[in-house]
Amino acid sequence: MPAGQGLTVLVAEDSDVDRMLLARIVKRQGHQVVTAQNGQEAVALFSERRPQLVLLDALMPVMDGFEAARQIKALAGEALVPIIFLTSLNEEQALVRCLEAGGDDFMAKPYSAVILAAKIRAMDRLRRLQDTVLQQRDQIARHHHHLLNEQRVAKAVFDKVAHSGCLGAPNIRSVQSPYALFNGDLMLAAFTPSGDMRVFLGDFTGHGLPAAVGAMPLAEVFYGMTAKGYTMPQVLREMNAKLKRILPVDMFCCALLLNLSQQRAVVEVWNGGMPDGYRLSAEGAVLTPLQSRHLPLGILGPGQFDDAVEVWPLAAGERVLLLSDGVLETADAQERLFGEQRLRSVLAGNREPALLFSELMQALALFGGQPRDDISLCDIRMPGAQEPLPAPVNYPDSGPTSPADWSLGFEVRGQSLRQFNPVPYLVQLLQQVHGLRTRGGNLYSVLSELYSNALEHGVLGLDSQLKRDVQGFADYYQERARRLALLSEGFVRIDLVVEPHAQGGRLKIDVRDSGEGFDVQQVLSRAALQQGLSGRGLELVRRLSSSATWAEGGRCARVEFAW
Amino acid sequence: MADMHIDHKVLSDLREVMEDGYLQLVQTFLDDSERRLGQLHAARSAQELGAAAHSFKGSSSNMGAVALAGLCQQLEDRARRPPLFGIEDLISRIDQEFAEVQRFYRAEQQGISAG
Amino acid sequence: MAVETDFSQDGKKLTIRIKGRFDFGRHQEFRDAYERQPSRPDAVVVDLQDTTYLDSSALGMLLMLRDYAGGDEADVRVVHASSDVRKILAISNFDKLFDIS
Numbered sequence: 137m138p139a140g141q142g143l144t145v146l147v148a149e150d151s152d153v154d155r156m157l158l159a160r161i162v163k164r165q166g167h168q169v170v171t172a173q174n175g176q177e178a179v180a181l182f183s184e185r186r187p188q189l190v191l192l193d194a195l196m197p198v199m200d201g202f203e204a205a206r207q208i209k210a211l212a213g214e215a216l217v218p219i220i221f222l223t224s225l226n227e228e229q230a231l232v233r234c235l236e237a238g239g240d241d242f243m244a245k246p247y248s249a250v251i252l253a254a255k256i257r258a259m260d261r262l263r264r265l266q267d268t269v270l271q272q273r274d275q276i277a278r279h280h281h282h283l284l285n286e287q288r289v290a291k292a293v294f295d296k297v298a299h300s301g302c303l304g305a306p307n308i309r310s311v312q313s314p315y316a317l318f319n320g321d322l323m324l325a326a327f328t329p330s331g332d333m334r335v336f337l338g339d340f341t342g343h344g345l346p347a348a349v350g351a352m353p354l355a356e357v358f359y360g361m362t363a364k365g366y367t368m369p370q371v372l373r374e375m376n377a378k379l380k381r382i383l384p385v386d387m388f389c390c391a392l393l394l395n396l397s398q399q400r401a402v403v404e405v406w407n408g409g410m411p412d413g414y415r416l417s418a419e420g421a422v423l424t425p426l427q428s429r430h431l432p433l434g435i436l437g438p439g440q441f442d443d444a445v446e447v448w449p450l451a452a453g454e455r456v457l458l459l460s461d462g463v464l465e466t467a468d469a470q471e472r473l474f475g476e477q478r479l480r481s482v483l484a485g486n487r488e489p490a491l492l493f494s495e496l497m498q499a500l501a502l503f504g505g506q507p508r509d510d511i512s513l514c515d516i517r518m519p520g521a522q523e524p525l526p527a528p529v530n531y532p533d534s535g536p537t538s539p540a541d542w543s544l545g546f547e548v549r550g551q552s553l554r555q556f557n558p559v560p561y562l563v564q565l566l567q568q569v570h571g572l573r574t575r576g577g578n579l580y581s582v583l584s585e586l587y588s589n590a591l592e593h594g595v596l597g598l599d600s601q602l603k604r605d606v607q608g609f610a611d612y613y614q615e616r617a618r619r620l621a622l623l624s625e626g627f628v629r630i631d632l633v634v635e636p637h638a639q640g641g642r643l644k645i646d647v648r649d650s651g652e653g654f655d656v657q658q659v660l661s662r663a664a665l666q667q668g669l670s671g672r673g674l675e676l677v678r679r680l681s682s683s684a685t686w687a688e689g690g691r692c693a694r695v696e697f698a699w
Numbered sequence: 700m701a702d703m704h705i706d707h708k709v710l711s712d713l714r715e716v717m718e719d720g721y722l723q724l725v726q727t728f729l730d731d732s733e734r735r736l737g738q739l740h741a742a743r744s745a746q747e748l749g750a751a752a753h754s755f756k757g758s759s760s761n762m763g764a765v766a767l768a769g770l771c772q773q774l775e776d777r778a779r780r781p782p783l784f785g786i787e788d789l790i791s792r793i794d795q796e797f798a799e800v801q802r803f804y805r806a807e808q809q810g811i812s813a814g
Numbered sequence: 815m816a817v818e819t820d821f822s823q824d825g826k827k828l829t830i831r832i833k834g835r836f837d838f839g840r841h842q843e844f845r846d847a848y849e850r851q852p853s854r855p856d857a858v859v860v861d862l863q864d865t866t867y868l869d870s871s872a873l874g875m876l877l878m879l880r881d882y883a884g885g886d887e888a889d890v891r892v893v894h895a896s897s898d899v900r901k902i903l904a905i906s907n908f909d910k911l912f913d914i915s
Contacts, residue, residue, distance in 0.1 A: 150754065151731065151754050151757055151758045152727050152730075152731050152758075153724065153727050153728045153731050153758040153761060153762065154757055154758055154761050156720070156723070156724055156727060157713070157716070157717070157724060157761055160716055160717055160720055161716055164716060193757075195750065195753055195754075245756075245757045245760045245761050246706075246709050246760045246761045246762075246763065247761060248712070249712065249716055339870075341870040341871055341873065341874045342838070342870070342871055342874070385874075385877050385878050385881045386871070386874030386875055386877050386878040387874055388873075388874065388877070390870070390906065408906075408907065409905060409906040409907065410905075411905065428905050428906070428907060429907070430907055431906065431907045431908070431910055431911065432906055435877060435911070440886075461870075
């Protein structure tokens with residue numbers, strides 16, 4: 137025992153001789169001694185002096201050592217106060233009684249100073265060990281409490297930044313475990329200016345705060361770029377580049393981004409590392425799994441990143457179901473995983489879409505019992521024509537000055553056509569015109585449509601007739617990607633003229649392309665007849681603009697907005 | 700003579716541990732023992748007898764009075780298993796043994812006071 | 815040891831074997847397996863013969879190894895993956911980064 141580290145030792149012994157002797161032995165070993173003549177005195181002295189160690193005679197008048205030991209142990213609480221019973225008891229039963237009353241060791245008479253010193257040292261080691269354990273436990277409890285508090289604060293901040301956007305829209309159903317974000321799950325939804333709905337479901341590697349930090353920049357990119365009308369590939373590239381830049385090498389984000397276009401009746405999907413999503417019929421039958429085709433976000437450099445999006449038709453009432461791996465990896469007691477088959481059978485058994493999530497959660501609970509904190513589910517239904525989604529956000533007013541008389545020519549050429557999409561920039565510019573501010577969504581839709589017509593049918597020479605059925609649809613987008621990759625020349629030119637007109641103003645848009653042109657009369661009359669997957673574009677342009685005509689043998693589309 | 704009654708290893712440890720408290724310890728032992736003997740003779744039940752024998756055994760053993768401690772142990776054992784037939788004989792052997800121990804410790808007192 | 819290493823005689827090929835679960839608990843061992851070698855290997859083989867489970871942090875560890883072994887120029891092969899493990903690697907499309915067999 138280090139010098140100056142003496143303990144306070146309580147000696148309780150009814151025999152004067154034994155007490156005197158024992159007190160002397162213990163004192164000589166550098167400890168403080170307090171003495172008691174019976175059990176009751178011992179308990180009282182213990183409360184008063186709080187000794188660290190007790191030497192207790194078993195048989196004493198008034199209150200015996202067994203009862204005193206019980207009371208002292210109760211008073212000591214969690215701290216270990218070792219009790220050494222002083223006894224010449226040589227019966228097994230009595231020794232057992234000592235231990236059961238809380239005794240930690242025995243000491244027989246005649247007392248040996250050497251043995252007693254060794255016993256006190258051993259007991260002191262135990263006492264300190266217990267002390268350390270208790271301190272560490274309390275420290276852990278404090279840290280844990282602190283951490284929970286930090287998580288609560290962080291969650292409040294995160295919830296503001298990575299807010300759920302338009303997840304509350306009437307065609308979306310979603311659930312997330314309360315602390316899913318801290319298990320790396322992130323769910324976001326927003327409208328593009330043209331009224332398309334974008335939904336993002338991501339899953340960062342790891343757990344806790346490290347898994348959540350990437351959520352902030354990702355949400356910022358998602359909401360910022362979606363509101364400005366950037367295309368999916370553009371948003372994906374930016375997300376990927378940003379994560380690649382800020383995350384350590386071993387961290388990445390499995391992600392599924394989808395774009396639901398009511399106007400075009402399609403869903404576009406990019407899945408990198410997430411479990412299969414599902415394209416469902418109105419009745420809930422699986423039409424197509426939406427499989428992971430890419431590496432997760434944040435792994436590849438911009439040069440290797442693949443932004444290719446899959447396009448699937450999605451009619452009114454049809455749905456898309458997204459889920460995080462927490463669903464599939466819920467494990468039962470034998471560590472078997474819930475897995476895809478069980479998920480599929482829940483899907484197959486579902487009759488009422490509104491009940492799908494509760495049926496699934498029930499199946500998970502029945503299967504595993506152990507609820508996980510990283511379960512995210514999102515079910516998005518394609519709204520019907522009579523069921524318009526909430527209006528896209530307007531850009532904030534940029535002040536009283538509003539340019540009302542200007543023109544601009546913008547030409548995208550050759551390889552720039554492969555990736556660059558000028559529409560968001562042009563729409564942002566046009567938002568500066570006061571009379572167009574409330575029509576941002578329409579402008580965006582019309583410009584997007586004209587631009588993609590010019591690119592796909594004009595420059596790339598694709599026939600929209602291909603998109604007659606689901607297979608053709610897939611072929612069409614495959615062919616589009618192929619031709620785009622090979623593209624080396626061609627152009628799409630956009631001319632904008634804004635001029636005062638009558639009491640208000642007028643915007644004239646010309647979109648020209650380097651393609652072959654088309655038989656305007658024939659296509660327009662066919663479009664009027666068709667309600668299929670193709671031919672929606674022209675119809676849409678006409679509906680949303682003040683006037684729309686085609687000139688130069690179909691190579692120039694001319695649209696006007698007046699106010 | 701003293702060897703039969705006193706364990707000298709215990710005794711020398713006692714002297715070393717108690718230092719200047721040794722004489723006081725001896726006096727306390729002698730006083731205490733008289734009281735214990737009185738309790739042995741006055742005991743009205745086996746339980747009282749056993750308790751007195753137990754305490755006497757403890758202090759005797761600490762004072763190195765091995766024979767006395769041994770007799771007290773016997774008495775404690777007998778008290779736990781009545782009938783107490785012939786117990787007076789054992790008590791008087793304890794009286795005799797204590798007389799020897801007393802003689803020894805009185806000599807100790809005088810030796811130390813004188814020396 | 816849940817992570818075992820074996821350096822080929824010529825010092826060019828490092829083989830890392832992971833036994834049991836390959837998850838965050840193996841993080842330090844796995845890093846030590848390639849960082850605490852006398853020299854940098856030309857090729858690394860990750861042997862998953864006895865690996866029962868692999869989670870996303872294991873994928874992160876594979877990315878760290880790839881980075882250490884030269885990034886895009888790295889020669890890292892993942893061998894003997896069970897069908898369950900292969901499925902996890904396939905969902906994340908890690909076959910685009912690693913030679914998996």
